[in-house]
Amino acid sequence: MNTVSICSLRVGDGLFGIDTRQIREVLGTIRPQRVPLAPEYIAGVMPYRGEVLTTVCFRALLGLKSRIGSNCILVFDGEQNEERFGLIVDGVSGVIALQRDSLEANPSGLDARSMELFDGAYKLLSGLMVRLDPSRLRPSRLAESRLFGRSMQEKQGEQR
Amino acid sequence: MERCLTELEKRPGDSELVSEVFRAVHTIKGTTGFLGYNRLERLAHAGESLLGALRDGKLAVTNELISGLLRLMDGLHSILQTIEKTGTESEQATDNDDALIAQLLQLKDGEFVAKEAYPLHNPEGQKPKPTSHQDVTTVSSTHDKTLRIDVEVLNRMMNQVGELVLTRNQILRSTPGAADFPELARRLDNVTAELRESVMRARMQPMGHLFSKFPRMVRDLAITCGRQVRIEFEGQETGLDKSLLEAVRDPLTHAVRNAIDHGIEPPEERLKAGKPAEGVVLLRAFHKSGSVVIEVIDDGAGISTSCVRTKAVERGLLTSEQADEMSEHEALQMIFMTGFSTAKQVTNISGRGIGMDVVRANVEMVGGSVELESAVGLGTAVRMRVPLTLAIVPALVVRSGGQCFALPQSSLVELVYVPQREAEQAVERMGTTQLYRLRKGLLPLVWLDRLLGLEPSADTGKADFYIAVVESDGRRYGLVTDDLNAPEEIVVKPLSAELRDIGIFSGATVLGNGTLALILDIAATGARAGVRQVAEEVGVVDAVQTQAETAQIVMESSMVIYESGMRGPTDGGNGEQMAMPLSAVERIESVPLSEIEYAGGRAVLQYREELIPLEDEGDVLHEMRAKEGSATATVLICLRPKAQTATRVAMVVRRVLDVSMGKLLATDAAACEQQLAMVNHRVKTVHREYAQTIASTPATVLREVA
Numbered sequence: 001m002n003t004v005s006i007c008s009l010r011v012g013d014g015l016f017g018i019d020t021r022q023i024r025e026v027l028g029t030i031r032p033q034r035v036p037l038a039p040e041y042i043a044g045v046m047p048y049r050g051e052v053l054t055t056v057c058f059r060a061l062l063g064l065k066s067r068i069g070s071n072c073i074l075v076f077d078g079e080q081n082e083e084r085f086g087l088i089v090d091g092v093s094g095v096i097a098l099q100r101d102s103l104e105a106n107p108s109g110l111d112a113r114s115m116e117l118f119d120g121a122y123k124l125l126s127g128l129m130v131r132l133d134p135s136r137l138r139p140s141r142l143a144e145s146r147l148f149g150r151s152m153q154e155k156q157g158e159q160r
Numbered sequence: 161m162e163r164c165l166t167e168l169e170k171r172p173g174d175s176e177l178v179s180e181v182f183r184a185v186h187t188i189k190g191t192t193g194f195l196g197y198n199r200l201e202r203l204a205h206a207g208e209s210l211l212g213a214l215r216d217g218k219l220a221v222t223n224e225l226i227s228g229l230l231r232l233m234d235g236l237h238s239i240l241q242t243i244e245k246t247g248t249e250s251e252q253a254t255d256n257d258d259a260l261i262a263q264l265l266q267l268k269d270g271e272f273v274a275k276e277a278y279p280l281h282n283p284e285g286q287k288p289k290p291t292s293h294q295d296v297t298t299v300s301s302t303h304d305k306t307l308r309i310d311v312e313v314l315n316r317m318m319n320q321v322g323e324l325v326l327t328r329n330q331i332l333r334s335t336p337g338a339a340d341f342p343e344l345a346r347r348l349d350n351v352t353a354e355l356r357e358s359v360m361r362a363r364m365q366p367m368g369h370l371f372s373k374f375p376r377m378v379r380d381l382a383i384t385c386g387r388q389v390r391i392e393f394e395g396q397e398t399g400l401d402k403s404l405l406e407a408v409r410d411p412l413t414h415a416v417r418n419a420i421d422h423g424i425e426p427p428e429e430r431l432k433a434g435k436p437a438e439g440v441v442l443l444r445a446f447h448k449s450g451s452v453v454i455e456v457i458d459d460g461a462g463i464s465t466s467c468v469r470t471k472a473v474e475r476g477l478l479t480s481e482q483a484d485e486m487s488e489h490e491a492l493q494m495i496f497m498t499g500f501s502t503a504k505q506v507t508n509i510s511g512r513g514i515g516m517d518v519v520r521a522n523v524e525m526v527g528g529s530v531e532l533e534s535a536v537g538l539g540t541a542v543r544m545r546v547p548l549t550l551a552i553v554p555a556l557v558v559r560s561g562g563q564c565f566a567l568p569q570s571s572l573v574e575l576v577y578v579p580q581r582e583a584e585q586a587v588e589r590m591g592t593t594q595l596y597r598l599r600k601g602l603l604p605l606v607w608l609d610r611l612l613g614l615e616p617s618a619d620t621g622k623a624d625f626y627i628a629v630v631e632s633d634g635r636r637y638g639l640v641t642d643d644l645n646a647p648e649e650i651v652v653k654p655l656s657a658e659l660r661d662i663g664i665f666s667g668a669t670v671l672g673n674g675t676l677a678l679i680l681d682i683a684a685t686g687a688r689a690g691v692r693q694v695a696e697e698v699g700v701v702d703a704v705q706t707q708a709e710t711a712q713i714v715m716e717s718s719m720v721i722y723e724s725g726m727r728g729p730t731d732g733g734n735g736e737q738m739a740m741p742l743s744a745v746e747r748i749e750s751v752p753l754s755e756i757e758y759a760g761g762r763a764v765l766q767y768r769e770e771l772i773p774l775e776d777e778g779d780v781l782h783e784m785r786a787k788e789g790s791a792t793a794t795v796l797i798c799l800r801p802k803a804q805t806a807t808r809v810a811m812v813v814r815r816v817l818d819v820s821m822g823k824l825l826a827t828d829a830a831a832c833e834q835q836l837a838m839v840n841h842r843v844k845t846v847h848r849e850y851a852q853t854i855a856s857t858p859a860t861v862l863r864e865v866a
Contacts, residue, residue, distance in 0.1 A: 037662045047674070
């Protein structure tokens with residue numbers, strides 16, 4: 001099997017793709033409950049199958065302003081000890097089959113933030129589709145890397 | 161069996177206990193022989209013959225004997241574990257119990273010889289090897305995963321589930337507009353509540369299950385550390401959720417270990433300090449306002465706060481200024497910081513600096529809290545507070561900054577509504593702190609929306625608001641919110657680790673309308689807002705009876721000054737002024753004379769559905785009846801100090817004059833009949849029955865003053 005099925009996503013003007021096998025569920029527009037003092041990239045929490053799901057806002061990770069309007073939430077399952085989490089994107093376009101060898105690794109000129117988030121890119125005829133690896137977008141991992149949005153409490157500390 | 165053995169050590173003459181242990185070992189031997197476990201049978205046989213000798217009175221119960229029997233038990237236990245794991249008795253062919261069996265035999269024969277030759281001495285080579293630390297802590301893992309449930313309870317649960325299914329079917333067929341819909345919804349509500357109740361009940365386990373492990377552990381530890389320790393229990397029947405019971409097991413073990421290793425002094429030191437050689441560790445469990453409190457109280461040396469401060473500075477956890485500023489209570493809580501230990505030397509049992517911080521982490525993981533109280537020379541108390549169940553808590557939902565938050569009812573004290581017209585005057589400022597005058601005290605205010613960095617919904621002073629007076633972990637403050645929703649029973653869901661790290665949310669819950677609300681951790685919220693801990697008014701140390709000299713301490717306490725019925729020689733027509741400790745007075749009541757009734761010639765009063773006797777010194781009642789116009793008598797409702805259970809007595813007084821701080825004067829030998837107190841530079845006589853109330857609670861009183 002030389003093809004992989006990729007779910008393509010839109011965030012801002014960018015096109016992104018995630019391997020469909022890694023996605024548990026795609027939910028329609030839900031506005032998660034904001035958590036005060038949480039880091040900016042945490043969009044909030046929402047009820048999901050009797051659990052509280054923490055969601056990550058992909059726009060915030062890319063440094064884009066959050067927007068009002070429809071969105072999609074992708075739910076990823078936890079690996080080993082990790083918890084489930086959701087990723088908020090602007091929309092899901094569809095599923096496409098791509099050749100494995102059209103994947104190119106991250107170029108060396110990428111900035112540190114992008115290096116952390118992206119996992120190579122597929123060369124499509126219409127342009128590049130950036131591949132995402134859900135395990136890199138895990139809230140715990142984002143918190144460790146400390147590259148993304150300071151939490152509100154640190155900001156408050158500065159103000160004082 | 162473990163319990164029996166440790167009991168046996170305390171009461172060596174009890175033949176009942178011996179027979180009980182004997183029967184247990186005998187049963188093991190019988191069944192294992194039947195099942196073909198030869199190794200187990202051999203060991204059990206050796207034990208049985210030793211116990212047989214004991215039962216027939218050929219042996220006397222000694223420390224060594226008990227140690228031997230406990231080792232036998234460990235041996236049996238480890239074989240059983242092996243069987244559980246591998247299905248066979250031994251993992252290796254070389255595994256055998258010859259050494260242990262030989263030891264047991266030797267114990268039997270050796271004791272025989274000893275009994276004939278030197279009844280009081282043990283033969284050489286029979287020195288007990290203290291059981292190693294590792295042995296004590298091995299806990300069988302499979303035990304924790306199973307739970308015994310009464311079939312009765314299970315049947316009831318099944319019935320309720322059946323009911324639930326039926327109701328669901330009816331609801332599915334019905335429509336929200338239908339006439340019977342409200343009825344169905346109500347039934348669903350009932351069934352859910354009942355089902356929840358039975359599941360909870362099934363999960364409840366008495367604390368005694370957990371406590372039963374301790375006598376053995378304490379005994380072994382005491383031998384290892386060279387202390388004499390007695391363990392006592394209270395509240396074994398207190399129920400606690402199974403999962404919570406497991407969660408507090410380790411912290412509790414740790415706390416007990418600490419109490420023995422660091423708390424209780426060696427016997428010589430204790431005797432020097434005027435205490436009995438045997439130390440007491442009290443394990444106490446009880447329900448309190450929706451949570452279970454578990455206390456480990458020892459009557460050991462206590463923790464010196466100055467020592468804690470120096471240690472903390474040494475370890476670089478604090479600057480010396482910070483250390484000086486801390487209150488006693490805060491300094492004590494330093495013990496819970498990571499890498500902190502006041503132990504002078506590291507021992508095998510505890511004192512490696514990983515200790516109390518682990519206790520706290522474990523307890524907090526299940527939503528509990530840990531506090532520590534200590535008085536030098538009197539002892540230490542570790543108090544763990546854990547919620548009754550993990551799953552469901554009553555809470556009040558409040559709105560602030562356009563979001564909902566849940567406050568656990570357990571930390572809610574009262575609610576205050578500040579209407580719009582008073583909003584501006586209600587809040588007073590002192591420096592940067594905002595305060596509210598609640599009755600006589602000042603309450604620090606915390607604006608929830610500002611603290612959380614939310615958009616304030618309206619300018620303060622322009623709109624009405626609510627103050628939720630909350631208290632947790634010694635912090636008491638008013639949480640200002642925009643609105644209150646109805647109280648709800650919320651189902652607590654854990655948050656992911658990153659959100660837990662924010663520190664002030666203990667979980668989240670789904671509300672009735674389907675939205676999520678975050679649950680506020682009251683103590684952490686207060687700490688973040690900078691509300692300081694106020695030392696708790698009630699000391700625990702007095703719970704352990706200490707024989708320490710207390711009379712020499714000069715104490716101050718609040719006293720009620722009243723005019724008694726007795727006429728003093730100097731006061732002319734007025735009654736003598738007397739003092740009564742405020743702690744003994746429950747209420748001051750004004751009672752119409754008509755309500756005072758007589759039974760068998762004695763005056764009694766009906767007070768809160770209770771009949772309490774009236775004490776009327778100097779016949780004030782009679783006097784008042786004679787005088788026209790005075791229709792009410794002033795009565796002090798007091799708790800009788802000596803009685804075990806709280807019995808009340810009402811004391812008739814002419815009038816209550818004042819409540820103020822007074823100092824109890826040292827008992828004078830000449831005037832030992834009367835206890836005198838100095839109140840506002842005037843000497844008052846303390847009511848004789850209640851003088852002891854002050855004397856017996858020195859720690860409490862001193863702390864109040866400090």
